[in-house]
Structures are given as C-alpha cells and as structure tokens.
Amino acid sequence: MTQRLLRTALAALMLSTPAMAQNADLAAISDYLNGIDTAEATFRQGNPDGSISSGVLKIDRPGLMRFDYAGPGAPVVISDGWWVAVVDRASNAEPQRYPLSATPLKLLLSDNIDLNGENMVRAVEERDGHTIVTAQDPDQPEIGTIRMVFSAEPVELREWAVTNEAGQTTFIVLDTLAYGVPMERRDFAIEWEALQR
Template sequence: MNSFRVVAVAAVLSAASVSAFADAAESLRAFVKDVKSGQSTFTQTVTSPDGAKKKVSSGSFSFARPNRFRFDYAKPYAQTIVSDGQKVWFHDPDLNQVTVRKMGDALGSTPVALLTGSSIEKTFDLKAQPDQGGLEWVMATPKDSGGTIQWLKAGFRGKGLVAVEIADSFGQRSLLTFDKLATDVALAPEAFRFAVPPGADVSEQ
C-alpha cells in the first residue's frame, strides 16, 4: 500500500504553544479510542526522495473498527484495497489481478493501523509537533524499527482528522488529505467484503 509527509520545528516555544501541541496527541488518542467508523474522499500525494517528482491519486476511503477498511482509488488508475479484519485484498482491475495477505502481514506499523487499529500506543510512540498549515500535528513513530515506515504524522483541525503524512525508509514522503471525514457513520458489513472477479488471477501470500 502506498505510503504518506514533513514539518519544520520552531526553536523557541511559548507555554501556549506547548499546550496546543499536547492537544494534537490527545486528539489522536481520542480518535482511536472513540471514533468507531468513518468515510471520506481523499487525495494522496507521493513525493520522491529528491522532492522532484510527485504522483497524485484520489478516491474514497471508509473504515470500521477493528481493522476493517476500504480504499477505492479512482484516479489516475483504479485500484481497490479491502480488509474484513482477517485478510486484506489488493485488486488491480486493469490486470484483473488479486493479491491476498493476512491482516498482520499487510498492516504492521502502517497508516491504516494508525487509523483503524484499536490500541495505538502498543504500536507507536507519540510526540506532539508544532502547528503547520492551520493544523495541529502529532508524530507517531513505530516501536518496531524493522519496518519500512520511519514515522507518521496526523494533522487535526480541532478534533477532526484532516491529514496523515508519512516518511518511509527509502526517503519517500506521502501526504493523504481527507475531504471532510465523516465519523461514526453506519456502514454495511458488505462494504468490507471482497468478491473475487470472474477470471481474476489470485495470489495468496
């Protein structure tokens, strides 16, 4: 699954600023603890290590705790990623190929684990960051340093999650922004089930 982006740290912080930073960490904890489901459209921008190349994609996203989610990429190419909480299906319609992976192998310390998991601080160390772009930010660093994700940042406006930013071990940055993420919405169980299309080439890992 594609990865998510960057922040500059101020040299001197006022007491009011420190309080605001703490609020971002608390907002993330509250999001994981209290928000049971959500859906939104999204835009994802992936930036190359040298910052010269950017790849933009968009689509829709929904989730229901624990660990059920669906990404439907629409542009520039269609792709679907679905989890029922046990397995994750990756479907490329153009090639009619489906890859199936076990939940733990597919997620680990990923942005989806951050958004849909049930116990964030077992997997990540949290550290509040300076405000940027009108958002309050918190950094989540995976406790397992053996993965490909270096860190993730979640950006909040008030209690609302607006963006997730990621840096991977290859130097790539990715920014996922949500368009008015609706929370605690009623989602049909069928939304997180995947039916393999007729004739698809299926690979289970």
C-alpha cells in the same frame, strides 16, 4: 537566594508547560481517534512518483479501511484487519498483500490508540491552528512513520502522510469526514472484492 529560587521555579514552569500542553493535545487526539466507529470521505492522494489520485475512503474501526480510487479499472486498497491488499481491477492477478501490522496505518486503525504511549510520538507541531503529530510503532520503527494533521475545535483528522521503510512518502488529504456511516462488512473482504473484477 530567594530570587534565584524564583527564577529557577519560573524556568522550570516555562519548560514544563509545552510538555503538559502537548500531553493534553495528544490525549484529546487519542480520544477523538478512539471515538471513530465508521467514517467516510473523499480524498486526494499524492504519490511518491509525483502523480495525484483521488477517490473515496471508508473507515470501520478497528482494523478496516478501504480506498476506492476514481477512474475506469482503478485499483482498490483494502485493510481487512490483518492484511492491506491492493486489488487491481484491470488484472486477474492475485491481490498484493502486506501485513497491516507492518505498515504505519496500524496506528490509525488500532483498537486502542494512546499517542502518549512510550516512544510512539516522534514530534508534535502547532501550525496555523493545526496540530501535526508524527508517530511510529515503537516496537517496529523500521516500518516507517505516519504524519497526521488535525484541525482544532473540533479536533478532526484532515490529512496524513505515510513514509515507508524505503523513504517513499504518500500523502492523503481528506474532505470533511462523515461519521457513523453504515458500512457493509464485505466492502473490507479482500477475497470478495477480487471476485468482482
């Protein structure tokens, strides 16, 4: 009887340890993301059509993000905290706008990120010294998922992939982020950017 109880206890410990480690990983990653004020990096982007883009990414949390794509007349993608807009520098057309709340990017730009929140994280993997977290908005799972890859020691965001409601996936691979970079508020103003064309 004692041996049976011991085996049961050991089995329970073996089952609970990964969950405990996972919760610790998610807490550390949440703390890291919440600690980002401003950051900047160059990036490479894999698009659903198989093409590759590159440029400079700026983040000013909460809510603000800017992708400056390389090349003459290349577009700019801006999150101003309410909208994510694509500004076509080669056209006088109005920027295409999408509510930030209806994109998985909101999970990166939220004021308070808690990856241990109920039903937010769909999967956690450990691979080659990286933690891979797949998350979604539990209130709007239909808007898609974001799959984030973090290095360890120190924890740092290295890449992410956004899969939208149509099943199309866009990959972003970052060079090392520079933190605490001074930002201009107008860099995240969609109307101001549209006037610069």
